[in-house]
Amino acid sequence: MKGIKFDFTNMFYPNIEKGIKYEEINEYKDKIEKIVSEILEEEPGFLKLPKNTKYLDKILDIQEWVQSFESFVVLGIGGSALGNIALQTTLNPLNYNYRNDRKTPKIFIVDNVDPDFVASVLDQIDPHTTLFNVISKSGTTAEAMSNYLIARGILESYGLDPKKHIVFTTDPENGILRKIAQEEGIETLEIPPEVGGRFSVLTPVGLLSALAGGIDIIDLLNGAKTMLEKVSNKNIYENPAALNALLHFLYYKKGYNISVMMPYSNKLLLLADWYRQLWAESLGKKYDINGEVVNVGQTPVKALGATDQHSQVQLYNEGPDDKIITFIKLEKFERDIKIPKIHEEYSALSYLGGKTLSELLNTELFGTEYALTEHGKPNMKVIFPEINAFNVGQFFFAYEFQTAIMGKLLEIDAYDQPGVELGKKVTYALMGREGYEEFSKEVKQKVEKKEKFIL
Numbered sequence: 359m360k361g362i363k364f365d366f367t368n369m370f371y372p373n374i375e376k377g378i379k380y381e382e383i384n385e386y387k388d389k390i391e392k393i394v395s396e397i398l399e400e401e402p403g404f405l406k407l408p409k410n411t412k413y414l415d416k417i418l419d420i421q422e423w424v425q426s427f428e429s430f431v432v433l434g435i436g437g438s439a440l441g442n443i444a445l446q447t448t449l450n451p452l453n454y455n456y457r458n459d460r461k462t463p464k465i466f467i468v469d470n471v472d473p474d475f476v477a478s479v480l481d482q483i484d485p486h487t488t489l490f491n492v493i494s495k496s497g498t499t500a501e502a503m504s505n506y507l508i509a510r511g512i513l514e515s516y517g518l519d520p521k522k523h524i525v526f527t528t529d530p531e532n533g534i535l536r537k538i539a540q541e542e543g544i545e546t547l548e549i550p551p552e553v554g555g556r557f558s559v560l561t562p563v564g565l566l567s568a569l570a571g572g573i574d575i576i577d578l579l580n581g582a583k584t585m586l587e588k589v590s591n592k593n594i595y596e597n598p599a600a601l602n603a604l605l606h607f608l609y610y611k612k613g614y615n616i617s618v619m620m621p622y623s624n625k626l627l628l629l630a631d632w633y634r635q636l637w638a639e640s641l642g643k644k645y646d647i648n649g650e651v652v653n654v655g656q657t658p659v660k661a662l663g664a665t666d667q668h669s670q671v672q673l674y675n676e677g678p679d680d681k682i683i684t685f686i687k688l689e690k691f692e693r694d695i696k697i698p699k700i701h702e703e704y705s706a707l708s709y710l711g712g713k714t715l716s717e718l719l720n721t722e723l724f725g726t727e728y729a730l731t732e733h734g735k736p737n738m739k740v741i742f743p744e745i746n747a748f749n750v751g752q753f754f755f756a757y758e759f760q761t762a763i764m765g766k767l768l769e770i771d772a773y774d775q776p777g778v779e780l781g782k783k784v785t786y787a788l789m790g791r792e793g794y795e796e797f798s799k800e801v802k803q804k805v806e807k808k809e810k811f812i813l
């Protein structure tokens with residue numbers, strides 16, 4: 359069958375000595391059935407996206423305008439950038455201006471306020487031929503807003519009409535971007551109110567820059583749609599998202615606090631960055647749904663094969679039993695390179711001659727998998743037959759659904775992020791935002807009183 363596959367072989371006992379037993383899975387069969395039914399019934403915002411053509415139509419309407427620019431610059435952060443970055447590095451890695459005979463803009467994603475980084479992007483673009491896509495669900499995030507102000511300032515300094523060079527992606531009603539859009543007539547795409555940032559890659563948040571970069575967004579959504587069908591299966595043994603969630607949950611209960619995602623493909627690497635936000639922000643929670651303090655969460659970690667075999671794998675093999683490793687395997691690379699048969703006289707080199715790099719890379723993946731299993735460390739694999747929009751759409755959707763299930767298993771709210779508020783509030787206060795004067799004093803006093811220890 360078309361699409362990605364999940365290989366759970368090395369998650370189970372007896373392949374892994376301390377592995378999960380089928381009896382443990384069976385104990386949760388009914389619970390998983392109930393959870394999947396509940397999610398399908400509750401229809402959290404992200405679930406509606408694969409079938410919703412409303413947003414797609416609107417984006418396709420402005421395709422010609424968007425692709426008439428030479429540069430397309432996303433200004434956003436977190437869920438308003440990570441999906442975009444994953445899509446571009448996976449499906450538009452060369453980021454050409456000319457691709458498949460069709461001119462598409464070069465895509466830049468500015469997801470930080472590091473002045474060196476922002477300046478380096480600005481150095482590369484010509485405002486006359488640039489479209490800025492300001493993405494913010496809340497329309498308040500300091501990083502996205504400051505970069506918006508900078509972009510707008512530049513446009514104005516060139517005498518350019520912001521309406522012709524800016525498109526907003528934001529909430530349909532709330533937030534300052536929506537207000538500015540209404541007052542000034544700036545083109546604006548909607549983020550459905552019920553879809554949180556980290557679940558929004560399949561909304562205009564991710565779709566517009568994807569389309570701008572020449573990615574087949576219809577295929578992307580088709581992939582998500584087929585995965586929706588697959589993960590709607592209530593039988594745990596036929597539902598990869600449910601089985602993956604349950605395995606992560608059962609291991610988590612045994613002290614496996616870390617979930618490593620390790621693609622063996624540079625193009626697929628940043629899917630792991632997208633996953634990190636999804637898993638961390640959704641599941642790292644102090645309170646459960648009844649208001650009890652639980653302090654749960656599993657720390658997502660990103661690694662790259664084969665590079666990190668020479669950096670992290672020592673720890674993964676011999677360190678504490680606290681990690682589950684998810685490899686991402688690519689079966690068919692877009693290109694391959696044959697290793698020349700030079701130095702046939704040295705056996706330390708001659709075994710490589712005549713092989714391909716993809717052969718070497720996937721053999722290394724096999725070696726790492728084998729070694730981890732021998733060391734008794736649980737590991738699994740997501741297999742991409744090839745990199746295309748359909749498979750990437752499947753991947754996004756499977757992990758979103760898996761996160762929803764994991765949230766229910768942990769009995770927490772997977773859709774909020776109260777833990778990020780305090781840091782934001784301090785920034786507002788210290789940067790002098792109106793209404794935060796008292797809080798600013800409080801913070802300064804507290805810091806003043808601290809016993810300092812600086813070396």
Ligand SMILES: O=P(O)(O)OC[C@H]1O[C@](O)(CO)[C@@H](O)[C@@H]1O
Nearest residue numbers: 436437438494495496499555778
């Ligand atoms: O799209 P927004 O509202 O600018 O938010 C960006 C990101 O900030 C967060 O709210 C966390 O600070 C994320 O959940 C979100 O993806």
